[in-house]
Amino acid sequence: MLPSPPPRVLTFDVVGTLIDFETGMLEQLRSTAPSAVRRAGEAALLDAFGRAEHELRSERPELSFTEFLEPAYQRVAAEFALPSAAGEAAALRALIPRWPPFPDAVAALRTLGAHARLVALTNADRWALAHMSAALGEPFDDAVTADDVGVGKPDPAMFVHCLGRLIAVGHHRSEVLHVAQSRYHDIATARELGLRTCWVRRRAGRPGSGATPPPLSPARPDHQVRSLAELADALTPALQEARPS
Structure with a gap:
């Protein structure tokens, strides 16, 4: 099921969601x-x-x-x-x-960025994010890193800081969809803070959670996809329709 209304802002986990x-x-x-x-x-x-x-x-x-x-x-x-x-x-x-982007990441971000504000919300520092963003084609309108806040996800302070920046430029949390592969770092905390979430199941079909810790709670997302390409295909028509002329 698609997010309704369609988001105006997409916040992204980077390491593990966009970068492999x-x-x-x-x-x-x-x-x-x-x-x-x-x-x-x-x-x-x-x-x-x-x-x-x-x-x-x-x-x-x-x-x-x-x-x-x-x-x-x-x-x-x-x-x-x-x-x-x-x-x-x-x-x-x-x-x-x-480190390589996932094969679908660059094209999907380009498509989504034509219709929504894209924000990196990452446990990487600014040095690492600069390299990752370059590999992804510089898709982000804004970024919040762990060294900006002094802690990393799953600490709620990361999300609160990001929301504060978005509110300052006229957005509301209801307009945000947080996109991430980690239920441990992202989905559980974002849900607790009332954000809509989309889980990108990068390890679909493989056992365990790989190098990502398993979630500490059920961490049920609002939506889930198997790839970023799937998310872009699903969201783009609604984003195009909702975009002001």
Whole structure:
């Protein structure tokens, strides 16, 4: 079912929804520790990253995703006997500019951006978002990052800060649709704050939640799609009709 009325603002999780960070991380691990990756299995390594993030979010909520990568890697390395030198962990951060967009992301954002305001709401810092935004074709009208707020999602402060910026330019929360693949970081909190949500099921057909921690509550979205292309196809006619002439 489509959101009604159609949103005037689409806020997006970036890492995992628009940027394929699991592929980016696995490519680095395959190059630095191929035998360990084969021994452990890629699915187990991704699950370990998800557990490490959940632990670190509790211990150090101020960390951006970019800052979280190194301590998370060290925890995963200890569990699976991966190379644990500081340079190995730092390499994950250094390669963020090479992480690929999902194949449908650039075209879908271009289509949606022609009819609605697009806002990045991300646990990445400004440095990482600049690279990710460039890879996505610079689609965003505004952005809120973890270093803007001092905490990361799922902390409600991220969403409250974003809503404050939108209200300041004349929008209302009823006009917003938050789009994300993570029920842990995004869907549950957005729903609690009265935002409409769309879950992009990037891992549809695969078990578990990969490198994203599993949700702490049922986190039921208002809408769900299997790809951003599906969302663009579903929303575009209503957005075109609703757009002021």
